[in-house]
Amino acid sequence: MNLSTAFLDELRSRTSIMQVVGRKVTWDRKKSNQGKGDMWAPCPFHQEKTASFHVDDQKGFYYCFGCHAKGDSISFIKETENLSFIEAVEILASEAGLQLPKADRGSQQKNDKRAELVKVMELAVNIFKDQLTSINATNARAYLKSRGITQESIDRFEIGYSLDGYKSLFSHLKKNNISEELMVEAGLCLKSADGRGLNDRFRDRIMYPIRDRRGYCIAFGGRAMNQKAKAKYLNSPETLLFDKGNTLYNHKLARQSFGNDAVLLVVEGYMDVIAMDSHGFKATVSTLGTAITEKQLSLFWQISAEPIVALDGDAAGTRAAYRLIDLALPFLEAQKSIRFCLMPENQDPDDVLRLSGISKMTELIEGSTPLINLIWKRETEGKIFDSPERRALLDKSLRAIINQIKDRELRKHYGSEFASLRSNLFYQSKGHQIRNSNKKYPYKDDSKGPVSLNTKKSMIVTSEDMEVRLREALLLVVIISNPRFISEFVKELELIDFRLEEHKKILSTVLGVYYQENNQDIEEILKEKIGTHNVSKIFDLKHLRIAPAMLPKASDDTIRQTIIGEITKIHARQGIEREIKEAVEDLKGATDESLTWRVSRAAEANDSANKLQKGVSESELDNHKSLSDGLQALIDNEVWKKKKTK
């Protein structure tokens, strides 16, 4: 639809922004001057107690001096109710009594038909509402009461009742001159089996009007009162108005409330929505008795970047969540994710609220699980990863999951998050424990003295530095040259904390590639990502040339032994370093001032020793520079030859 500037100007001039904004804010009476249309309120777009949000009713604009939000009545509706521009215009136009510009003929006819159907539906809403108050609805009212549904909720959700007869609604509609054709097209009546006219579709049911995002009634959900009814819940059929998979129950009210409520909640049924709403969780929607569809997912995301899906605490709820994960994965972006809120076993949100109250629900919502954690749970729960094969299988499925995510940036984050979850899992399963930091260290004993400790440490660093560099480099070079071993040692590699920054970077690239990419091309990808120059830097150490694992004819056994050997030694060294580091941390926390002073002096000494050492090793590296051409040849000829000859 093309909206002309003239139309929009007309719309703005007929709309009072003071009125539009006034529905969402509480004016600061002292600061405002209503006569002049000069209004102030606490800003609806950011948290504040003072009134720095200004509305100029004459000019039709708002501006916040706090967060600098600004705009006109259209943008205000758009922002506060999470609508599209057109939808905001439609709402304002209908309030201002303005006709939207005519669309083309075909869609105009369709719109006319929709408008007619909506009229019929609204008529039905009122008829059902009336019938809920009738003498024939005693059971229905008792049922609602037993479910804790208040009169306030009945009014807010326009709950009604369809009488137990075949012609009840039919005759009401007839009296209102509704054609039989429209009754059928609206999905309210259907042809009777004996061909004698129309029957009501909904009989003896509690009726929940289903409204679209703009608030038009497009369908009904009906809950049977008769235990023997074939279907406990019956929805309207798909009509020109109603596309079940593209509709949310309570869409409009939830959208309007979102923003006041911090989160959008997705629950399973009408009852849950109504219960949540009546307990103050007003930004709550549900699907219509089916699994969440792709379209519904995008409707959630139009309202909130991270809707929270509440799941019944049973196996079916978990299955639904797992299905939703697969549905959502390809669409995930930084601003499009999901969280899951797991209800206690065998309880739905309605139960939780009735049995445990608002605080319990708040707690569940606050403890909601990010999507990635549920994926992790699905892939690992109840499984044992005690063999390389099993771990490889896990890696395979994690890679498949990551590959479903289209957003590149997010894929990277999932890769590293999985890597860290994975390392935690295996770290724990191996029986390693984080060291208890309360442990008393002998170094605290003044007689030994922290200074001597640190002197000792700096000496260790001095003598070991070159060795550490070589070990780390050797491990990297062997791994890069033989990427087929990565899957076998990936958990050990993840646990390694290289001392040299450049080594850390290379290792994380290697692992990142391993997680993200199809394993088949890993050699090529590594070469591309790390770059021949950076690879050559770590190959640029003379000892590596003679390492057995790097010889052209090295057997898989030799390579494996080298990897295991280097990993073990590096881990052992890390253990010592961690001990020392923790000892120093402990000492830093000591209250004895003189001790603190001595430790800090020691740390300084240690630092300068490290700096000195760094200088030495770098100049030593320069001496090795002459070897680099030869090493480059080694890299080119040996390392990548396997790839070429494959």
Ligand SMILES: [Zn+2]
């Ligand atoms: Zn603001």
